[in-house]
Amino acid sequence: xxxxxxxxxxxxxxxxxxxxxxxxxxxxxxxxxxxxxxxxxxxxxxxxxxxxxxxxxxxxxxxxxxxxxxxxxxxxxxxxxxxxxxxxxxxxxxxxxxxxxxxxxxxxxxxxxxxxxxxxxxxxxxxxxxxxxxxxxxxxxxxxxxxxxxxxxxxxxxxxxxxxxxxxxxxxxxxxxxxxxxxxxxxxxxxxxxxxxxxxxxxxxxxxxxxxxxxxxxxxxxxxx
Ligand SMILES: Nc1ncnc2c1ncn2[C@@H]1O[C@H](COP(=O)(O)OP(=O)(O)OP(=O)(O)O)[C@@H](O)[C@H]1O
Ligand SMILES: [Mg+2]
Numbered sequence: 125x126x127x128x129x130x131x132x133x134x135x136x137x138x139x140x141x142x143x144x145x146x147x148x149x150x151x152x153x154x155x156x157x158x159x160x161x162x163x164x165x166x167x168x169x170x171x172x173x174x175x176x177x178x179x180x181x182x183x184x185x186x187x188x189x190x191x192x193x194x195x196x197x198x199x200x201x202x203x204x205x206x207x208x209x210x211x212x213x214x215x216x217x218x219x220x221x222x223x224x225x226x227x228x229x230x231x232x233x234x235x236x237x238x239x240x241x242x243x244x245x246x247x248x249x250x251x252x253x254x255x256x257x258x259x260x261x262x263x264x265x266x267x268x269x270x271x272x273x274x275x276x277x278x279x280x281x282x283x284x285x286x287x288x289x290x291x292x293x294x295x296x297x298x299x300x301x302x303x304x305x306x307x308x309x310x311x312x313x314x315x316x317x318x319x320x321x322x323x324x325x326x327x328x329x330x331x332x333x334x335x336x337x338x339x340x341x342x343x344x345x346x347x348x349x
Contacts, residue, residue, distance in 0.1 A: 225269060
């Protein structure tokens with residue numbers, strides 16, 4: 125593990141059991157991500173990209189291998205400890221925004237910290253600042269159904285930032301957006317990266333991957349370059 129690796133995966137395997145059958149979805153993955161990197165993970169459907177991202181984000185556990193997040197070995201940690209680390213260090217952005225329909229943009233952004241012990245007015249102010257950062261401050265009262273796809277993804281990015289995570293993980297964040305809107309979303313990730321966030325993004329789209337600083341390709345559960 126190099127000194128500045130924020131994410132370090134060694135010989136990671138993931139095996140899913142389907143009845144009697146075992147499928148090896150990740151095979152011997154070695155990956156180092158340095159602090160402040162902007163990495164794109166590419167590969168065809170089914171190559172294991174989301175599985176890998178979910179392991180990086182502590183949403184899933186590898187079957188074999190070692191994972192160090194910010195220098196900390198995570199293999200032996202229990203679920204409570206894993207969610208604690210996830211909440212502290214990781215912000216997730218997904219293709220299907222996953223906003224709560226009956227909450228407005230501001231409330232959606234605050235949601236991850238709603239049960240923290242922080243004051244509501246402090247959280248609202250913070251959420252409003254984040255909405256401003258993603259260019260959506262005036263729409264803070266809008267519900268998801270009143271927002272375009274690109275605007276909903278901006279809300280989702282603001283929500284991912286409310287914990288001030290070191291690492292942003294994005295799984296096909298532009299998959300539902302037209303090219304122009306997708307590039308606007310990529311600009312936000314680039315800006316966050318320029319501010320020091322480590323960004324790891326999964327994408328099919330070479331035009332979006334080109335916005336990252338490094339591209340790694342997966343094929344059939346392995347990293348191939
Ligand atoms: N919970 C699960 N149980 C069994 N198999 C699974 C499970 N999750 C994923 N898989 C299988 O693992 C393989 C990799 O899936 P994964 O979602 O990581 O691919 P992906 O590269 O993200 O694909 P896509 O580009 O379509 O999103 C697929 O063959 C999938 O069917
Ligand atoms: Mg996927």
